[in-house]
Amino acid sequence: MSTKKTVVACSLSMREARSESAQEVLTAARLLAEPLGASLTWLVVGDAGDDLGEIGGRFGAGSVEVLRQRGDTLPGEEALVAALAAAFEQERPQAVVFAQSFIARSVVPRVAARLRSPVLMNVLSAAASAGGAVSATASAFGGDTHARYDLVGDPPHFLSLLPRAVSPLPVAGLARPAQVVERELPAPAEGDRVRVVERPRLLGPRLEDATIVVSGGRGLGDPSRYQLIEALAEALGGVAAASRPLVDEGWVAASRQVGLTGTVVQPELYVAVGISGASQHMAGCSAARVIVAINNDEKAPIFRYARLGVVADAAGFLPALIDALKGR
């Protein structure tokens, strides 16, 4: 048995490493490392980043390891799985914490399955005991329930943390920058079995990054009313999005879906129009600082999440709201 215990916080891209979600993951990993008496390592896939040592140090990482991608194209999922499985198989950290991104959803379960180690997705919180036991709470039934699990079996224990589940908490006092070491990301032995023939082309700004999001739901009643959502988004200086029924009906592109199985947004302002507030939808937007709900049913569950509410018919109220924003 190795005497030096570690817990790893893992960021799968440079963009992620520099975002708040990496700080959440570093915080969650550090809170596991402390009771385990383990040191914290931050593993980042990307190119060299001089700022990573400083960020890592601030959040308690003793070292930062950069797995350097070749060129500027992000490594494929197969390559990531192979590289991470190889790294963790050698070092067998106690736990590895990821931010649950689209790519993490595909990659993390495979790395864990390859190592036959416990894995939990949709994690809201995690805890460890000095004896080495790890337990974690995950969202289930779209958020209608929370399930608490003990993770047993050979480490590492893989945890995929939901965005905004943990608040970033820098270490107290003056932090020293962590030492950064770089390694080349190894190529998968079997080559990339999956070839990307057409990359996604994002139309418009990334929903994830938007500071203002306006979403329409089934209460709009008619596809043509979605234009009101776009107009309101424009008037507010935000991005238009939707609940799943509108995507299912083909009114709106799938990349605009907010929710458990869509994008998790964390804007300053989230405006939900004609959306009932099902937990699967709220899983994607409850991290917003301010939620405004516009719904004609005063009993709609969305009002339990909203800071501000207007009980009104969407078709009647949105033009008035757009006018008010334009100062008319």
Add this chain to the structure above:
Amino acid sequence: MGSSEPAVRIVVCAKEVPDPDAVNAYAVSGRLTIGEDGKTIAQAAVPLLMNAYDEQAIEAVLRLRDAGHECSLTVVTVGTTRPEYLRKAGALGADEIVQIHHKAAHPDTLVVGTLLAAYIRSSGGADLVLCGRQASDDDQGVVPAAVAEELSFPLVTMAREIRLVGRQLTVVRATPDGDETVECTLPAVVSVSSELGTPRMPTARDVIAARAKKPTLIDSAALGLDDRALAPRLILRSLVVPQKTGSCEFIEADSSANTARALVNRLRDLGLAIGSGASPSG
């Protein structure tokens, strides 16, 4: 792509789940409770269904058949009940329906994946294994990965469209940045997302005809797996219903225009930089 090709063996992994809409309805009305075991939903009235994404996985196979591919379809589930949906799968055109009984410790996602992979191996392998992107009860999305790893197949997640030319598989994936198209050679595991579209319903006649199709029951002990492979690594301790107590401030005035103005003022009070043109609209 005619019938000269050998049939492609497709296995769809399907899970039985409590109807998520019914669970949601209880949850939003504040009536969702947990049973005495502390681990399951108490409401016995919640019906059990086939996980919706798994129905869409079956639909993906039917579309391959529509496109002229000769595909054999096996639907396999790990569970101890005798769910109705197995019959529906038969009515939709499954050639074989398999239920794996696992009576030992409650299997976790990795164990379920191991059982499914062991069944697939023991039954002559598969060209294509389809799963749902996640089960709507545990929301994990781990089983497809476990099946892929146990079989050493590549995995493509989040499929909205699946095409086949010979043994070349093309999958359109729904990503947050838009559609991504990937290719790989069979065999492979693919997980299907809701963007695939609404699955078809079986006809009444097919439902009647399917009554004769009996599921094959397999005891997990017959799959030759050792205790280690069957040891769950996730132990469910408790399930709780999170409480949501709102404190919504309702904005109301004598006209839509005045309500709108009041709302805009409240937003500005809260320090929100609205309508500043700071971030462009999509």
